[in-house]
Amino acid sequence: MTTKSLFETLNPPVRLLMGPGPINAYPRVHQAISGALIGQYDPVMTGYMNQVQSLYRDLLETDNQQTMLVDGTARAGIEAVLVSVLQPGDKVLIPVMGRFGHLLCEIAQRVGAVVRTIDIEWGEVCPPELVEQAIKEFKPKMLATVQGDTSTTMNQPLAELGEICDRHDVLFYCDATASIAGNDLKVDEWKLDAVSAGLQKCLGGPSGSAPMTLSDKCAEVINKRKHIEAGIKADHHTSGSEAAINSNYFDLAMIMDYWGPERLNHHTEATSMLYAARECARIFLEEGSTNVVARHKQAGDAMAAGLQAMGLTLFGNQAYKMNNVVGVYIPDGVNGEQIREELLLAFGIEIGTSFGPLHGKIWRIGTMGFNARQDCVLTTLAALESILLKYKANISPGQAVTTAMKFYSI
Amino acid sequence: MTTKSLFETLNPPVRLLMGPGPINAYPRVHQAISGALIGQYDPVMTGYMNQVQSLYRDLLETDNQQTMLVDGTARAGIEAVLVSVLQPGDKVLIPVMGRFGHLLCEIAQRVGAVVRTIDIEWGEVCPPELVEQAIKEFKPKMLATVQGDTSTTMNQPLAELGEICDRHDVLFYCDATASIAGNDLKVDEWKLDAVSAGLQKCLGGPSGSAPMTLSDKCAEVINKRKHIEAGIKADHHTSGSEAAINSNYFDLAMIMDYWGPERLNHHTEATSMLYAARECARIFLEEGSTNVVARHKQAGDAMAAGLQAMGLTLFGNQAYKMNNVVGVYIPDGVNGEQIREELLLAFGIEIGTSFGPLHGKIWRIGTMGFNARQDCVLTTLAALESILLKYKANISPGQAVTTAMKFYSI
Numbered sequence: 001m002t003t004k005s006l007f008e009t010l011n012p013p014v015r016l017l018m019g020p021g022p023i024n025a026y027p028r029v030h031q032a033i034s035g036a037l038i039g040q041y042d043p044v045m046t047g048y049m050n051q052v053q054s055l056y057r058d059l060l061e062t063d064n065q066q067t068m069l070v071d072g073t074a075r076a077g078i079e080a081v082l083v084s085v086l087q088p089g090d091k092v093l094i095p096v097m098g099r100f101g102h103l104l105c106e107i108a109q110r111v112g113a114v115v116r117t118i119d120i121e122w123g124e125v126c127p128p129e130l131v132e133q134a135i136k137e138f139k140p141k142m143l144a145t146v147q148g149d150t151s152t153t154m155n156q157p158l159a160e161l162g163e164i165c166d167r168h169d170v171l172f173y174c175d176a177t178a179s180i181a182g183n184d185l186k187v188d189e190w191k192l193d194a195v196s197a198g199l200q201k202c203l204g205g206p207s208g209s210a211p212m213t214l215s216d217k218c219a220e221v222i223n224k225r226k227h228i229e230a231g232i233k234a235d236h237h238t239s240g241s242e243a244a245i246n247s248n249y250f251d252l253a254m255i256m257d258y259w260g261p262e263r264l265n266h267h268t269e270a271t272s273m274l275y276a277a278r279e280c281a282r283i284f285l286e287e288g289s290t291n292v293v294a295r296h297k298q299a300g301d302a303m304a305a306g307l308q309a310m311g312l313t314l315f316g317n318q319a320y321k322m323n324n325v326v327g328v329y330i331p332d333g334v335n336g337e338q339i340r341e342e343l344l345l346a347f348g349i350e351i352g353t354s355f356g357p358l359h360g361k362i363w364r365i366g367t368m369g370f371n372a373r374q375d376c377v378l379t380t381l382a383a384l385e386s387i388l389l390k391y392k393a394n395i396s397p398g399q400a401v402t403t404a405m406k407f408y409s410i
Numbered sequence: 411m412t413t414k415s416l417f418e419t420l421n422p423p424v425r426l427l428m429g430p431g432p433i434n435a436y437p438r439v440h441q442a443i444s445g446a447l448i449g450q451y452d453p454v455m456t457g458y459m460n461q462v463q464s465l466y467r468d469l470l471e472t473d474n475q476q477t478m479l480v481d482g483t484a485r486a487g488i489e490a491v492l493v494s495v496l497q498p499g500d501k502v503l504i505p506v507m508g509r510f511g512h513l514l515c516e517i518a519q520r521v522g523a524v525v526r527t528i529d530i531e532w533g534e535v536c537p538p539e540l541v542e543q544a545i546k547e548f549k550p551k552m553l554a555t556v557q558g559d560t561s562t563t564m565n566q567p568l569a570e571l572g573e574i575c576d577r578h579d580v581l582f583y584c585d586a587t588a589s590i591a592g593n594d595l596k597v598d599e600w601k602l603d604a605v606s607a608g609l610q611k612c613l614g615g616p617s618g619s620a621p622m623t624l625s626d627k628c629a630e631v632i633n634k635r636k637h638i639e640a641g642i643k644a645d646h647h648t649s650g651s652e653a654a655i656n657s658n659y660f661d662l663a664m665i666m667d668y669w670g671p672e673r674l675n676h677h678t679e680a681t682s683m684l685y686a687a688r689e690c691a692r693i694f695l696e697e698g699s700t701n702v703v704a705r706h707k708q709a710g711d712a713m714a715a716g717l718q719a720m721g722l723t724l725f726g727n728q729a730y731k732m733n734n735v736v737g738v739y740i741p742d743g744v745n746g747e748q749i750r751e752e753l754l755l756a757f758g759i760e761i762g763t764s765f766g767p768l769h770g771k772i773w774r775i776g777t778m779g780f781n782a783r784q785d786c787v788l789t790t791l792a793a794l795e796s797i798l799l800k801y802k803a804n805i806s807p808g809q810a811v812t813t814a815m816k817f818y819s820i
Contacts, residue, residue, distance in 0.1 A: 004468060004695075005461075005464065006465075006692050006695055006696055007461045007464075007465070007688075007692070010441075010442045010445050010458075010685055010688060010689060011445075012445050012446045012447070012448050012454060012455075012458075012685075013446075013448065013452075013454055014446065015446070015447075015448050015449065015452065017447065017448070017449055019449060021678070022447055022449065022450060022678055022681065023447070024446070024447055025447050030444045030446075031420075031444070032420045033443055033444055033682055034440045034441070034443055034444035035420050035421075035422050036422045036423075036424065036425070036434070036440075037422070037425075037427065037432055037433070037434055037435050037616055038422050038423065038425050038427070038760075039425065039427055039429060039432065039754075039760045040432060040617075042425065042754070042760065044422060044423055045422075048420075048422075051415075051417045054415065054417075055416075055417070058414060071482050071483050071486070071617075071618055072481050072482040072486060072659060072677075072680075073481050073659075073677040073678055073679075073680055074677075074678070075658065075659055075676075075677050076481070076482060076486075076659050076677075079657065079658060079659045083657075102639060102640045103639065103658075105640070106639045106640060106658055107658045107659075109654075110654065110655070110656055110657055110658050110661075111656065111657075112656070198678070200678055206447055206680065206681050206682040206683075207450075207481075207677075207678040207679065207680045207681060208481055208618060208680025208681075208682060208683050229512060229513065229516045230512045230515070230516060244519075244520065245520070246520055246521065246522070246656060247489065247493075247520055247521075247657065248485065248489060248513075248516055248517045248520050249482060249483075249485055249486050249489045249517075249660075250659075251520075265765075266485075267482075267483040267484075267485050267486075267617075268431070268432055268483055268484070268608070268610055268617040269483075269617065270482075270483055270616065270617045270618025270683075271432065271616050271617060271618075272443055272616040272618060272682070272683070272686070273616075273618050273680075273682070273683065275420055275422075276682070278417075278420060279420060282416050282417065285414075285416055286416055344449075344452070350448075350449045350452065355675075
């Protein structure tokens, strides 16, 4: 055996998480997640599951019956959709405008799909014409997109893509992990067939639960692949006509049966995470979709303006920036990682590094969920400015906070 | 949109969960899970990840470097092991002695493995001779077993199976979800190559995190299938020589890199669940493995003796019963589901129904984790007895509690 230490009582430090996520959870979510456990078929528990479905339908602006949680992090939701819809050999079209587009390709390839990408320069979004042209040529079963790709901070417009998919009878899936609750997301109006997300960005919860929704059409495609486990199969259960899904845990046909009136046993629902997901949605709906998105836009605009007032340059096409995260070039002559470390250790503030071609070039600063607030924006700007001055970066001091304050009444 | 209700503040009822799991979490786990969030690469967070690895090595009695959490429920841990080790066409031998043996087959088939089963009557365990004979004939890559199958309450002895696998160079995997922390589990001594589990049984936490461990040999088999994501791949990264794993989320090669010194980004670790998993292990190690297992045996023996004193008949070969759950025949003339419902609604006590061939024939009563206590045993026996008397079941009243109390000093 290696050690016999029990270590100390859990006592995480106070951090202000202003990176691309995870961020600080709403205090009410911390209360909810510590709620007492109940049995998975307790009528109160199945009642909570039904409430979660209703709350996320409202949050996602959809009437989809099949709206539920996948028990895992955001990428568990992505994989559940892709493995359940795409059979080996099925074609999927994926615009790649950052790391999370690559992730969609990676997951689609793992499940055996034939992937065609539309490669977009990092910092831009994908024009709808390119999508329509590729659909005509490639004739995919599904278009899979990322709405907000945190690696670049860009927010892909979806409404036109939904029209195109509808016209060509292509299923339309979107990974909304980074964008949900910080930017508009109108599932039915935009004709999305599948959306998955996570709690740890603008929904203000911890990572580990993936809300998702499926249109009736998409659910029907998946249910054709339904195969019920031998250990619980009864005479009245029927299997679908097509090949079984190559995963048990991510088999959305079975997960729909678990969340549906039949309550066929699948996994044991992650009760604490469900409590958290329920509270995230209640907080969102109580404040109201329009207000929540406006609050994210206000905080995001204030942060971006403050950074520019400091003399820093923003990354990417600002016309398409997500409300909730901004990319900013690291100024010449300073070490980006050293600044980040000092911000964390001296101020307790975390901002984000970046991936791939942007690594070492930009920081990513988030204003998400509970942290989409004036005090978080101002504190971060003041702290960043003071550390940049300490390292003699060539910036304009004394402007950032005042500029950001103009976005607020006080 | 369907409804606009926000529903009420989360307020789960007080239940005493005496079923086959999930059960009530230790109060300290509820405190830990509500801990403040920190960033995924915060040095405190990566420190907690290292601590979790060390704690679970001690808990699992192993020196395995590759000891970590899979972010999902217990069956996520199972699927991660099977999809990472077994390539399509690989052979796996599975003794099936209950529903969770069927689940191993189901998952193995989904990932494309060729499955051979050893079918054991429900209520018995698998004799080692049958395993050795089947290994000689079938020459599998892996033997996959369930240690404690909650559907039957039986506990499969593992030490001899480990010797057999070692002799025949077969990888030995065990799903210990239901048995861990309530029964002995000596990973290294018993020559196990892979073990996965969940928190929601005797570890006394919520469902949603799957502790697991891999021997060096098993990790090497998996690492031959390593393929790093395009979005984060750098020049110094090398891919394995064999076919990529048919899942991204469950790719244990990537998950090992995320938990290892390289900290290559994969999912965003489910921080709250990690806090819970850490506290479960600390509670276990603080009390001490021997004491925890003895406490489960004491509670389980007291419950079984109490039920028998009431005149009820136990299910299965008692020589192999798990310490932490007992199957008991529903007495003639009463409706098992009605009794369960009344216990839940009148006493707030949950006991378990059963699956498949045992459905409607037996109840399953657990004494797990925080609930492996005298007061839980006595309260459950008293409540069950009073409801059975109300429904005029043919039992011997007044014996159960006294009999169970003999297992305790007061």
